[in-house]
Amino acid sequence: MAKKKKGNTWQFFQMLGKTFMFPIALLSICGMLLGIGSAFTNESMIEAIPFLGNTYVNLFFQFMVQLGLFAFNNLGALFAMAIPLGLLKEEKEFGAFTGLVSFMAMHIGTSFYLSATDQLAAADQMSEAGQTMILGIQTYNTSVLGGIVAGLMAYALYRKLATLKIPEALGFYSGPRLAPIAMLFIMGVFGLVAVPLFWQPFYAFFKMLGEWITTSGPIGYFSYAVAERVAIPFGLNHLVTSTFRFTPIGGTAIINGQEYMGTVNMFLAYVANNMDIPLDLAGKMEQGKLMIQYGLCGAALAMYHCAKPQNKKKIKGMLITGALTVVVGGISEPIEFLFLFAFPPLFVVHTILNGLANMVLPYLGVLMGYTGDLIQFVTFGVLRGTRTGWPIAVAFAAGYFVLYYFIFKWAIIRFDIKTPGREEELELDESEASEFEQLSAYKGIAMLKALGGKENIIAIDNCVTRLRLELKDVSLINEEEIKNAGGIAVVHLDEHAIQVIVGTQVYALRKQINKAMELS
Incomplete structure (x- = not known):
């Protein structure tokens, strides 16, 4: 109980x-x-x-x-x-x-x-x-x-x-x-x-906790960024970031006679008043995320180069989409989950690199603030002038791209990590692919079957990148078929609850599953 x-x-x-x-x-x-x-x-x-x-x-x-x-x-x-x-x-x-x-x-x-x-x-x-x-x-x-x-x-x-x-x-x-x-x-x-x-x-x-993060300098900035990444596999990262973004734990400031609390609230107030953000706020604005976004693009390229020749064509679209998603949309999970479950130590390295970037950037003069995706980088970085330090961020991001590429390529080959394209058999054969193109509900039907059928599902929902399921019997699922139906990985929470990592198409897949359940 x-x-x-x-x-x-x-x-x-x-x-x-x-x-x-x-x-x-x-x-x-x-x-x-x-x-x-x-x-x-x-x-x-x-x-x-x-x-x-x-x-x-x-x-x-x-x-x-x-x-x-x-x-x-x-x-x-x-x-x-x-x-x-x-x-x-x-x-x-x-x-x-x-x-x-x-x-x-x-x-x-x-x-x-x-x-x-x-x-x-x-x-x-x-x-x-x-x-x-x-x-x-x-x-x-x-x-x-x-x-x-x-x-x-x-x-x-x-x-x-x-x-x-x-x-x-x-x-x-x-x-x-x-x-x-x-x-x-x-x-x-x-x-x-x-x-x-x-x-x-x-x-x-x-407010005291927020002041500790602020006064602890680089240690605080590093700790915050690491905590945010560690929460990713558990789907709790939004709770971590929201706490800093919108509550006193992120700090407080009086700007133009008005008190603001939380990193985002303070940052937007500085922007509205055309003011430069202070170093301590920059350290709590997740600037390291911009670096790992381009780093993950390097990781995606490494996965492509390490894939078996006959599989490269099949995974190219998935990796390109993942790279565009992380750069343009700021959503990193589709690429992160490609290696998180295949080889967790790589995710540990990824988490540490995020913390280091977040810790170092403010001291290099990068004061862009909220730069979770490409549009925000242009809006809050480039358009506000070089005073934000965006040229330094670009050079740092290029360095992270190269660093991630060589780390991931070395690790994948050294430990024979089964990243996409390195499996013995990959996804659908040609006849199955033809059927998939013709049947709009194919994925939903296939995923429903892989989850043990309609009778096995107690509740189904989704977040930005994953299906959240409560099942009668978790042992009835077929993880290989789940991956064939569009899943990247399966996270087991307890004997009834699982998550299926899908990516940004998760909402459409969940709707297809719902339709398949109605038809059945």
């Missing part, structure tokens, strides 16, 4: 990490809008390109800045809606609405407490008092933590409230309608009592 409970807890945290991708996806686009808009309204940029000084052109880029600030200014509310939206299996839309009501009610309760105790700070003193305006409510600046708490409480209580029996005379308010109504009162009291009691010491504790 204890093992089953541990497995359920593990799955919950994995699912929680997946829900963070809803606001993070929006934030990444808003960040690009903010970066582009700020870059092209920069006075030095206008001096260099006078066309940008045109009234209508300038207004257009100012509008981009305002759109970019949307997610930045409403992160707490977005997280509060995203958590029940992602975690609930049914009535997701009602759960998301309940999350938003919970978030607002909590801050209304806190605001009432501050008003009743005469602690509401003046507008020019809110930052010093740890207060801010959230959706028009003056309250403690809990940022995304408040959204996570409200979202989790909405998720935890939704099913109980939605199924609660009430008198027939009040039947109109039963079911999904009852949940947000009840949470209005519950979270109002929570904000009135619990938030004032716990927030200040909680904030002080996390």
Whole structure:
């Protein structure tokens, strides 16, 4: 029973990490809008390109800045809606609405407490008092933590409230309608009592941790980057990065009279004010990721060169797609999982190289900040000028490409690692490939069969790169057939839960599996 409970807890945290991708996806686009808009309204940029000084052109880029600030200014509310939206299996839309009501009610309760105790700070003193305006409510600046708490409480209580029996005379308010109504009162009291009691010491504790990372210098930057990579195989990396990006553990700063917490919040504030980011923030902005992205391209080239001649043509497309995905999209898992399970020591080396890059780059003058993919590199690096140190980053990335290539080529040959193309038999033969091209649901049907059939599947979901499955009997799966149907590797979590690493096509594959289950 204890093992089953541990497995359920593990799955919950994995699912929680997946829900963070809803606001993070929006934030990444808003960040690009903010970066582009700020870059092209920069006075030095206008001096260099006078066309940008045109009234209508300038207004257009100012509008981009305002759109970019949307997610930045409403992160707490977005997280509060995203958590029940992602975690609930049914009535997701009602759960998301309940999350938003919970978030607002909590801050209304806190605001009432501050008003009743005469602690509401003046507008020019809110930052010093740890207060801010959230959706028009003056309250403690809990940022995304408040959204996570409200979202989790909405998720935890939704099913109980939605199924609660009430008198027939009040039947109109039963079911999904009852949940947000009840949470209005519950979270109002929570904000009135619990938030004032716990927030200040909680904030002080996390601020202390953030200060340790900041003051520990290169050791802190190295440790953070290593922790982020180590969490990749377990699907918990988004929990690690989100903690630093959106909470006081990532640090705090007062920028232009406003207090910001979390690396992304501080970074975007610096960008919006056209300011250079400090070295300590650069060390916590995962700049090393840019280096390992190009390093992984070198690893992909090494895998191609080490493949058997008759298999090179078959794996070329997969490796090129993986390389483009990691460079353009910033998603590294499709390449990482090609060697993680085949030879874990290579992943250890990869993790250490990520930490070293993240530790060294700020001291070389690289202060680009948020550069998770090629577009962000151009937006926050190139377009903001050489002051960001992007030319140094390019030279460093080229070095990592070469370093990864020779490390991986040596290791693959020395230890006979079965990376793609080195297996005795590879994927589909020509007749099977023809059938695959003709049948759009082929992969879904094949994967369903490899997973033990419809009767063996209790629950199926996906994140960015992997299928998440709860099965009746894990022993019924056929890992070789799973790989033939599009899987890269299988991760066993417990006797009922597995993950199938697929890549960025995972959503389409999951939909095909769902369709195959309906047909069967």
